[in-house]
Amino acid sequence: MLTVSRLIPRGQGLAPVLRQRASTVELDWELRQKSRLSATDSAGRALGIFLPRGTRLRGGDMLVAEDGSLVRVLATPQPVLLISACPKHGSPFDLTRAAYHLGNRHVPIELQPDHLKIEPDPVLADMLRALHLIVQADNLPFEPEGGAYAAGQGGGHGPHGQHTHPHH
Template sequence: MIQVSKLLPQGQGLAPVLLKRAHTVELDWDVRQKSRFAATDSAGRELGIFLPRGTLVRGGDVLVAEDGSLVRVVAAPQPVLVITPCATHGSPFDLTRAAYHLGNRHVPIELQPDHLKIEPDHVLADMLRTMHLTVTEQNLAFEPEGGAYAAGHGGGHHHGHDHGHGPDHGHEHGHHHGHGDHHEHAPDHSHDHSPLHTHAPTDAAAAPARGRTVAIPVVAQGHVHGPHCNHDH
């Protein structure tokens, strides 16, 4: 038996000619969700697969044997239920609703833009039909989502970039808008933070003297919440 302990997701980094020459092994989902299993490749060799726990093997992945040979994984067709919106009065949103209810039941689901796939279950099939979805039995490869925390790689794809802001980005999101270290008031600036924010007139402004220049006080307009105001703090 040839031992295999390395997996290259989708043959990443391999030249197409090497993938074309590689032996193949056809596995259904029941086997591919395991990290340790035995299989026979297209050359008739017995393989013992020992991968890190939690690894999901996908169709198109490449196993690297201890002798350096490559074995490309083919997702074997298997019985599945294909779920699509009702052609008469359904909508794509029905698939979102179905995925939500199936996810609440921890059902492995393959997500596609126009359909879902699950393993055969007549109870779930009846439930989906009552939701005005079309459910058909077919024999197809099954690649369900692996979950956000699954080891290896899931059914989706990986973005090779992050969403951080480079040095030329005009703003950052780590600043504060409160009265922290970088927000100061002048020595003679004093106010409170009550809902009605006003600056009361000084004694000099209340009783101006003849021949003196007097600053006219500015009263800030307070915001009063009445019974019909549609928001609160």
């Protein structure tokens, strides 16, 4: 088993050719939340991934194995609910309202300008439909927000929450 213990978020600083040549490992959101796991990469190698506790992997992250080889993380498609505003009866503000209600329930949520994604939950789907939103089951990669205090865990400005303007 090849040990992996180093993460390069989004492959920052690596030449594109190195990211492209790397083997890949496909992981769903449940597995990408774990800091210790076993997986098999696209080259058929067994990987033992040991990262600092609390580390969450994102699609596009690069892992460095003990032999120096690179492994690119792919967010594998998984069952999700795709939530969008109803063009006939609603407005884009309805997505903001939905994000508020889902956030109050501490639901992992992927935010996009024109839709939201959550893991399947029939009770939440009914609540969202009652808010006049369109809820469709799909099979897509899931990249939920890391939260306001999850530095480097996605969801902020730029890659992995980095931004450079000063705060007052």
